[in-house]
Amino acid sequence: MSALPFAFAAPAVLIALAALPLIWWLLKLTPPRPKAEVFPPLGILASVLKREETPSRSPWWLTLLRMAITALAIFALADPVMNPRNASVSGDGPLVLVIDNGWSTSTDWDRRIATAEALIGDASDASLPVSLVFTADPSHDPVPVAASTALERLHAAAPKPLRPDRERAIGALREALQSTRPGTLVFFSDGLSSRENDTTMADLAALSPYQFRLAEGDGKAAVAITGATNGSNALEVNLSRLSTNSAASVNIEAQDRQGRVIATGMANFRSGENVAKAAVNAPFELRNDFARLSVVGLGTAGATHLLDDGFRRRRVALISGEAGDEFQPLLSPLYYIERALAPYADLMKPDVTDLAVSIPEFLSRNPSVIVLADVGRLPAEVYDPLQRWISRGGTLIRFAGPRLAAAPSGDPLLPVILRQGERALGGALSWAEPQPLADFPRFGPFAGMARPQDILVKRQVLAEPTPDLAERTWASLADGTPLVTVRENGAGRIVLFHVSAEATWSDLPISGHFVEMLRRLIQLSRVGTAAEGGDATAPALPPYRLLTASGTMTSEAGTARPLSLGNKRPLASTFDNPPGLYGTEDGFVALNLLPSDSELTPLPQDANVQVSRERLAGSAAKPLKPALLSIAFALLVLDSVVVLFMNGVFARLPGRTTTTGIAMTIAALLMLPDDLLAADAKPGDELILERLDNTHLAYVITGEPEVDRISERGLIGLTDFLTYRTTLEPAPPVGLDISKDELSFYPIIFWPVSATAPMPSAAAISRIDAYMRAGGTVLFDTRDQISALGGDAGPSANGERLQAILATIDIPPLEPVPSDHVLARSFYLLSNFPGRYTGSPLWVEARQEAKKADSAVASAGDGVSPILITGNDMLAAWAIEDNGAPMMPTVPPDEMQREMSYRAGVNIMMYMLTGNYKADQVHIPDLLERLGQ
Numbered sequence: 001m002s003a004l005p006f007a008f009a010a011p012a013v014l015i016a017l018a019a020l021p022l023i024w025w026l027l028k029l030t031p032p033r034p035k036a037e038v039f040p041p042l043g044i045l046a047s048v049l050k051r052e053e054t055p056s057r058s059p060w061w062l063t064l065l066r067m068a069i070t071a072l073a074i075f076a077l078a079d080p081v082m083n084p085r086n087a088s089v090s091g092d093g094p095l096v097l098v099i100d101n102g103w104s105t106s107t108d109w110d111r112r113i114a115t116a117e118a119l120i121g122d123a124s125d126a127s128l129p130v131s132l133v134f135t136a137d138p139s140h141d142p143v144p145v146a147a148s149t150a151l152e153r154l155h156a157a158a159p160k161p162l163r164p165d166r167e168r169a170i171g172a173l174r175e176a177l178q179s180t181r182p183g184t185l186v187f188f189s190d191g192l193s194s195r196e197n198d199t200t201m202a203d204l205a206a207l208s209p210y211q212f213r214l215a216e217g218d219g220k221a222a223v224a225i226t227g228a229t230n231g232s233n234a235l236e237v238n239l240s241r242l243s244t245n246s247a248a249s250v251n252i253e254a255q256d257r258q259g260r261v262i263a264t265g266m267a268n269f270r271s272g273e274n275v276a277k278a279a280v281n282a283p284f285e286l287r288n289d290f291a292r293l294s295v296v297g298l299g300t301a302g303a304t305h306l307l308d309d310g311f312r313r314r315r316v317a318l319i320s321g322e323a324g325d326e327f328q329p330l331l332s333p334l335y336y337i338e339r340a341l342a343p344y345a346d347l348m349k350p351d352v353t354d355l356a357v358s359i360p361e362f363l364s365r366n367p368s369v370i371v372l373a374d375v376g377r378l379p380a381e382v383y384d385p386l387q388r389w390i391s392r393g394g395t396l397i398r399f400a401g402p403r404l405a406a407a408p409s410g411d412p413l414l415p416v417i418l419r420q421g422e423r424a425l426g427g428a429l430s431w432a433e434p435q436p437l438a439d440f441p442r443f444g445p446f447a448g449m450a451r452p453q454d455i456l457v458k459r460q461v462l463a464e465p466t467p468d469l470a471e472r473t474w475a476s477l478a479d480g481t482p483l484v485t486v487r488e489n490g491a492g493r494i495v496l497f498h499v500s501a502e503a504t505w506s507d508l509p510i511s512g513h514f515v516e517m518l519r520r521l522i523q524l525s526r527v528g529t530a531a532e533g534g535d536a537t538a539p540a541l542p543p544y545r546l547l548t549a550s551g552t553m554t555s556e557a558g559t560a561r562p563l564s565l566g567n568k569r570p571l572a573s574t575f576d577n578p579p580g581l582y583g584t585e586d587g588f589v590a591l592n593l594l595p596s597d598s599e600l601t602p603l604p605q606d607a608n609v610q611v612s613r614e615r616l617a618g619s620a621a622k623p624l625k626p627a628l629l630s631i632a633f634a635l636l637v638l639d640s641v642v643v644l645f646m647n648g649v650f651a652r653l654p655g656r657t658t659t660t661g662i663a664m665t666i667a668a669l670l671m672l673p674d675d676l677l678a679a680d681a682k683p684g685d686e687l688i689l690e691r692l693d694n695t696h697l698a699y700v701i702t703g704e705p706e707v708d709r710i711s712e713r714g715l716i717g718l719t720d721f722l723t724y725r726t727t728l729e730p731a732p733p734v735g736l737d738i739s740k741d742e743l744s745f746y747p748i749i750f751w752p753v754s755a756t757a758p759m760p761s762a763a764a765i766s767r768i769d770a771y772m773r774a775g776g777t778v779l780f781d782t783r784d785q786i787s788a789l790g791g792d793a794g795p796s797a798n799g800e801r802l803q804a805i806l807a808t809i810d811i812p813p814l815e816p817v818p819s820d821h822v823l824a825r826s827f828y829l830l831s832n833f834p835g836r837y838t839g840s841p842l843w844v845e846a847r848q849e850a851k852k853a854d855s856a857v858a859s860a861g862d863g864v865s866p867i868l869i870t871g872n873d874m875l876a877a878w879a880i881e882d883n884g885a886p887m888m889p890t891v892p893p894d895e896m897q898r899e900m901s902y903r904a905g906v907n908i909m910m911y912m913l914t915g916n917y918k919a920d921q922v923h924i925p926d927l928l929e930r931l932g933q
Contacts, residue, residue: 076628090210093183094144095123100190102136102164103301106549108217114617135164138575140172159549161301185209193601205609224302227596230313235280240600247271251296288312304551306590314368314522316345333373333501336509354770368525373501374401377810391490395525399501400461406813415487416463434458435477444474445520459505460498546580694731698746701735702757714875718905739764743771747912755797769809772866783873785837816841826910833904835872843869863915877901
């Protein structure tokens with residue numbers, strides 16, 4: 001039977017085929033027809049009823065079906081095997097087995113062992129020595145040994161979660177054989193190329209075997225995960241496969257540390273392509289719980305990708321010291337930070353501008369990093385919670401700016417002591433030119449980064465010299481002044497950039513180094529994890545959990561060495577560092593099998609190498625007995641159905657009435673949803689709509705009846721003046737309880753400061769701070785004709801009350817309104833801003849030199865200052881009686897002063913509503929012409 005493509009394990013059973021003619025005859029033979037007598041009384045019925053007839057012989061096709069069932073049963077009992085193995089090894093030399101036992105062989109390892117066992121058995125029958133070498137083993141002993149010894153070594157071998165090193169294995173084999181020529185050399189390949197310009201086939205052929213065979217397994221089905229990126233909306237997984245003959249789809253599972261599947265995805269390989277991407281869609285919180293990724297149905301080390309804390313996407317809270325302007329986004333302190341961190345972190349921005357509310361809300365969501373961009377002062381009640389959060393491992397990143405430069409010293413959330421004010425480089429009053437950056441120090445997260453060549457710093461805040469300042473400096477300018485400083489606080493740290501987060505102080509935010517610096521800083525926020533450092537002398541981590549070839553985790557370290565961090569850290573697994581987790585239970589680093597974004601390529605075939613190919617045991621020899629028995633059973637069932645049909649079993653089936661349709665209709669009617677009714681309006685909606693439909697002037701209710709009455713009558717007077725002189729027609733003014741009323745409806749709030757009024761609560765002041773951050777403006781009027789803030793005469797009682805109110809508000813640097821300020825020309829051309837008094841200047845946010853003094857842009861938010869301060873008692877000058885007469889005289893009595901006060905109020909309102917629109921260059925010719933008149 002060896003000449004046939006199949007063989008029989010029990011050929012003697014085939015003798016039963018000779019009995020098939022006898023079976024045919026028995027099936028065709030029928031008994032004689034019985035004699036029937038008709039009962040006379042039923043003669044009439046006999047002519048009506050159809051007599052049941054029995055055929056004398058079965059149909060030929062039914063007989064043929066039964067003969068086929070019998071023949072299939074006989075063939076199955078003979079146990080046929082397709083393509084039986086023809087065992088033969090050359091007797092001219094030792095048998096040499098080169099076996100790939102890398103990561104992709106775990107799926108067909110038993111068949112490799114079975115095939116090698118059969119070859120070693122043939123060598124034993126021929127009394128030939130056997131040389132055995134495994135390409136993924138770290139050491140080799142390929143000296144030819146007896147077949148029994150080789151069989152023991154074969155059974156002790158196992159697949160490794162490594163890439164094979166065939167070059168080293170073949171070198172050891174060449175040295176062991178020396179001049180001995182192999183009789184039969186069998187290479188058990190996994191089908192994968194192990195390196196660039198792989199010459200494995202030529203190197204094996206160079207050993208000059210009498211027989212050279214290539215045994216291939218399931219390598220073409222190999223699929224590996226070559227990388228994972230935690231994106232902003234989903235986890236992106238890179239995969240590579242070996243076979244590209246057709247399109248294919250594979251499923252990806254994401255598991256947590258307990259091995260539970262918490263998300264899935266799918267990768268679609270196109271025909272002819274060996275790489276694909278899969279998206280695992282899951283919420284941010286679930287993606288941070290991913291511990292490993294695996295390909296469904298493939299239990300290999302390559303189909304498993306381990307994740308550590310470095311993979312987790314950080315949650316970063318962003319807080320700005322001033323409101324952003326949607327028309328000038330490049331001036332927003334958070335503009336460049338958002339774009340630098342968006343690919344690497346989950347960004348959070350406050351829903352409310354009140355830091356006393358938003359910061360505790362952020363802390364309750366446990367962010368990894370909080371960024372404060374030009375925030376000089378924080379509410380007093382948030383300092384302790386922030387410090388506790390930092391001590392637990394959080395990272396606070398702060399950026400300088402005008403507010404931080406003007407903030408008082410003693411802030412516990414700064415890494416160093418800052419000098420008051422800021423340092424301007426390259427200005428008219430500075431001898432120093434704008435400074436480039438110096439080389440990054442060898443310690444810290446920026447170690448290893450190249451020094452930026454195109455970054456200049458034009459303005460910065462300076463640190464007071466201290467003995468440990470150099471140790472706290474992670475980046476500095478060429479003149480040695482710190483650019484980035486840090487202070488450790490428990491398990492966390494505070495980091496300060498001594499420049500602003502937008503490009504007015506330096507070119508850093510618009511450079512690629514800014515992105516890399518922020519990315520490295522957010523990685524420091526991991527808690528209880530072995531951090532990746534840039535220092536070449538970083539300590540090594542011991543093996544904690546290693547990956548097996550089948551993709552499972554084990555605590556057996558074996559010969560694995562500690563993983564070196566820093567610049568010497570391997571990018572993929574090696575013999576010394578197999579894939580797995582390195583570190584301790586408190587923190588570890590993942591090392592995966594393949595380098596990031598690598599591709600699987602097939603083993604190159606050399607056209608000059610003559611090799612015979614064969615399949616592994618279990619794939620070439622296929623038993624046919626199960627298939628034959630299955631077909632015979634199926635035909636037997638068909639025969640039974642035919643007999644039942646011929647006997648009339650299916651001729652008539654009982655009727656069946658169902659009410660399924662009626663029941664489903666009734667159920668559908670019962671499940672119809674009720675009518676959807678519009679929700680009733682909530683209490684206060686009417687007031688909100690009224691406030692939004694009209695512009696209202698607002699004042700703070702101080703609690704003193706006389707002061708509040710003057711404030712109300714003063715805004716009524718200004719409202720009337722605006723209605724008569726401009727196109728703005730404000731609605732009646734509104735008094736505000738700043739502790740509970742909504743403030744965002746009003747563009748400006750007038751606050752008459754009174755030392756005898758109750759001191760506002762910290763929560764109320766925090767709400768005012770939030771209102772100013774959101775783009776609103778507060779005009780503080782001390783009503784005491786202060787000539788200069790902090791003058792030699794000292795502040796008045798109202799001035800002291802104002803200082804107490806502003807002590808916890810993050811205000812920018814202030815200056816008297818310059819003559820070229822837009823506030824002086826928004827409607828009327830003004831040189832001063834009088835009220836009942838005329839001696840006090842009007843203070844606004846100071847303009848920065850970096851923002852071009854001739855542009856008249858005071859701040860973000862369309863150039864509107866968040867704070868105005870005066871002592872001229874403007875509300876009293878505007879206050880009128882019901883008959884329109886002034887309530888209070890001016891000091892000195894001068895109706896022109898009152899007129900100028902009204903005009904100042906108009907300019908303030910136009911400034912609030914139009915911002916720096918009037919500063920546009922297109923208006924300069926008209927303004928110059930009017931000034932000439």
